Amino acid sequence: MFNTLSSILKTAGVAVLFGALVVKAWSFFSPRPAPVPVSGNRVITKFVAAASGDLLHERSNVRTATLLHFANDPHGIIARNLRAGIKKIHALTLLPKSKLHSLETRLHVSGAAAVTPATALRAAKKSHEQGAVFGTVHRFATTVSGATLDCTVALASVARGRIIFQKDYKFNTRPAGAAGGSAATDGRMSISAFLLRLLIWAGLVLALPLGALPTIRATVRRASNGLNGALLCVLTGVDALLAYLLLGAGFGSWLAALSFILFACAAVAYNLEVMARVARAQA
Numbered sequence: 001m002f003n004t005l006s007s008i009l010k011t012a013g014v015a016v017l018f019g020a021l022v023v024k025a026w027s028f029f030s031p032r033p034a035p036v037p038v039s040g041n042r043v044i045t046k047f048v049a050a051a052s053g054d055l056l057h058e059r060s061n062v063r064t065a066t067l068l069h070f071a072n073d074p075h076g077i078i079a080r081n082l083r084a085g086i087k088k089i090h091a092l093t094l095l096p097k098s099k100l101h102s103l104e105t106r107l108h109v110s111g112a113a114a115v116t117p118a119t120a121l122r123a124a125k126k127s128h129e130q131g132a133v134f135g136t137v138h139r140f141a142t143t144v145s146g147a148t149l150d151c152t153v154a155l156a157s158v159a160r161g162r163i164i165f166q167k168d169y170k171f172n173t174r175p176a177g178a179a180g181g182s183a184a185t186d187g188r189m190s191i192s193a194f195l196l197r198l199l200i201w202a203g204l205v206l207a208l209p210l211g212a213l214p215t216i217r218a219t220v221r222r223a224s225n226g227l228n229g230a231l232l233c234v235l236t237g238v239d240a241l242l243a244y245l246l247l248g249a250g251f252g253s254w255l256a257a258l259s260f261i262l263f264a265c266a267a268v269a270y271n272l273e274v275m276a277r278v279a280r281a282q283a
């Protein structure tokens with residue numbers, strides 16, 4: 001019994017190390033967001049000045065807040081600049097970014113789904129803040145002659161239980177009638193990038209239980225449902241964490257939860273099949 005538990009703990013340690021190496025490798029080799037051109041920075045500067053100023057004047061009794069991710073802003077460009085603008089004029093005292101948010105930034109991924117008022121209020125209550133700032137990037141595009149930014153910003157108050165400020169911001173620095181190619185982006189992960197990450201995740205899911213075969217053999221040999229279940233949870237937990245880290249930014253609709261559940265079920269089925277094969281081989 002002790003040897004089996006020790007083996008499971010070793011496997012968990014290997015899995016954590018494996019996950020850490022994957023995170024490190026992904027943060028180093030993953031594609032970085034393209035640098036924002038001068039025209040893009042100009043339109044972002046105008047947006048930040050307007051939005052942070054409006055928050056200062058419309059904040060009512062809200063003084064502390066958490067800044068949530070903006071929908072369709074996977075690299076956090078808009079939210080990051082707005083955070084700096086809010087701090088610069090002391091519009092609100094913002095909660096520091098969470099460790100998970102920092103990890104997502106390091107991995108160049110972030111939640112892309114829109115934040116609802118109810119979700120924003122729950123996040124503010126959970127962090128013991130008076131409010132929450134959130135929004136949606138409808139369009140952010142740059143051209144050879146200018147840039148366009150269409151973004152909505154909202155502030156929800158915990159005390160009032162609703163949104164107390166919401167405004168659409170539209171800025172266009174492109175001269176009327178200007179021609180030229182465009183490099184438009186709506187912030188969503190491209191299909192090719194999503195498929196590449198899905199392929200990487202699938203390879204990691206296939207490799208993890210094979211690398212843990214000695215532990216699987218030792219656990220199955222004990223014929224303990226509890227130990228087998230614990231090992232299955234460890235393997236599937238690592239699979240689910242990798243799915244979130246690698247594919248999280250691709251989940252930008254109501255289909256997100258269903259997709260994540262399907263990926264998790266596929267990982268569970270594969271891990272069970274490997275454990276079953278080991279059991280049959282030992283029988």
